[in-house]
Amino acid sequence: MKDIRIPHTMEHLIMDPDDVLKFIPRTGVVAFGGMAGTALVKEVPEALSHYDGDLYLTVLTGGTTTSAFEYGLSLINVGRRYPAASGKISREMANKGSLHLADYWLSEFSRLLRTGGIPQARKVDVAFIESTGITDDGIIPSLSVDAVPAMVEAAQKIVVEVNISKPVMYGLHDIFLPRDREPIPISNVLDRVGEPVVKCPRDKIMGIILTDRPESGAGAYSGVGPVELSIAEHIVEVLGEVVGEHRISRSYTLQPGAGPLASALLQRIKFRDVRVWSEAITVDWVDSLGDKIDAISSSCIYTLRGQEKILEDVYGELPSFLDRLVLRPYEITNRAEVISRMNLISIQQAIEVDIYGNTNITHVGGDIYNGVGGSGDFSRNASLTILALPSATSDGKISRIVPVCSHVDVPEHDIDFLVTETGWADLRGLSPRERAEQIIENCVHERFREPLSEYFEKACRVGGHEPVSWKDAVEFREMMG
DSSP states (O other), rough: OOOOOOOOOGGGOOGGGGGGGGOOOEEEEEEEEBTTSSSSSSHHHHHHGOSSOOOEEEEESSSSSOHHHHHHHSOOEEEEEEEOOOHHHHHHHHHHHHEEEOOOHHHHHHHHHHHSSSSSGGSSSEEEEEEEEEEEEEEOOOSBOHHHHHHHHEEEEEEEEETTTTTOOTTTBBBOOOTOOOOOOOSSSTTOOOOOEEOOOOOGGGEEEOOOOOOOOOOOOOOOOOOHHHHHHHHHHHHHIIOHHHHHHHHHHHEESSHHHHHHHHHOOSSSSSSEEEEEEEEEHHTTTTTTTTEEEEEEEOTTTTOOOHHHOOOOHHHHHHHTTOOHHHHHTOOOOHHHHEEEEEEEEOSSEEEEEEEEESSSSSSSOOOOTHHHHHHSSSSSEEEOOOOOOOTSSSSSSSSOOOSOOOOGGGOEEEEETTEEETTTOHHHHHHHHHHHHHTSSHHHHHHHHHHHHHHHOOOTTTTOOHHHHHHHHHHHH
């Protein structure tokens, strides 16, 4: 790794955070790199509280953010946001209608951003990017690449926040964006086809901020608990019994899910030499490179609460990981062409699933709760898709397996297995009625198994290929309160 931070020829661009406020238009489009609460600018959100004047902004982010970032945004007037709300404040605004929000699959969002495909964000006025250094060739990304290359390409002005709490990560990234209709020349997890930096014309960089603030962890996730460990054990059963232990490393790659479930799976997984192709990966998987894990390609490395020491260990060992680890734009990691080429086993998560396998990832009733992220990118194009979620809410009062989903993000056609802490169901090749029988028998919380069985019997009396009784589905929801 090169010991580089900022070229001497660019030192005159270093400024205080408040100084970059002059680049923010009163009405315009502002982009922030970073996802999963990782690699976001740390100083700019606080500086926003000092902005003197009225703003009405469209805000683009690489993905979910942090509470500190969201608080900074809450102090200015954000009218539109893409691709997702993040945190309590923006969710409440979106649900009240005071924030216009449109969600996108992440692979699509990056492409549309750089090609002007979002009419309300065709012109990106300024992008704020976290970096671990700048070379004469371009910007060295941080722990997340997400949509940063697309933002740099689309933005008229760039402000780079160089985070000196992290090592210079030169050589970790493979920055490549598809052009025209040419195939992407990636066949294996560690193939590198691009550049180690994000290319950026010098005259686009308007300012450089220095910070030593560390990552604060992905606040949307809790730590690993007994439920996650039970779900992980059942996922390992599926992988072992259906795929076969030796074929996991020989024939497949794995996308291990997100948050505490991903960490729980790492604890329970028995296989070795696992290759990972993912949109985002928890830092403990990186720390296991050379042990259980053979290679990782991702767009982001993030930490859960309590994993800060693991992140520091990874920083210290980063040079030794460069032959097993690569970070890419999610326009590549989430691209249908490449996912299908990887023979991927994808583990997806959800808020709720109905008895046929239709999946709700984003909404609780009519209120948005999560972004759809890359769930559709992976579930549609993976060789096998495992949907994993707790059978009920943490208080046990609400079943997360329901007669009819209030919102559908991923259809039943893309779900091969359903896994909860109670067991798992192989849904491949089954008719809707057979799927419902397997899901109710194997995956539903014991408190709700009988009510769901009774609902299904009533729905079957109504009839249909995929039976639904709207009256009884509503009564089931009301029964839960």
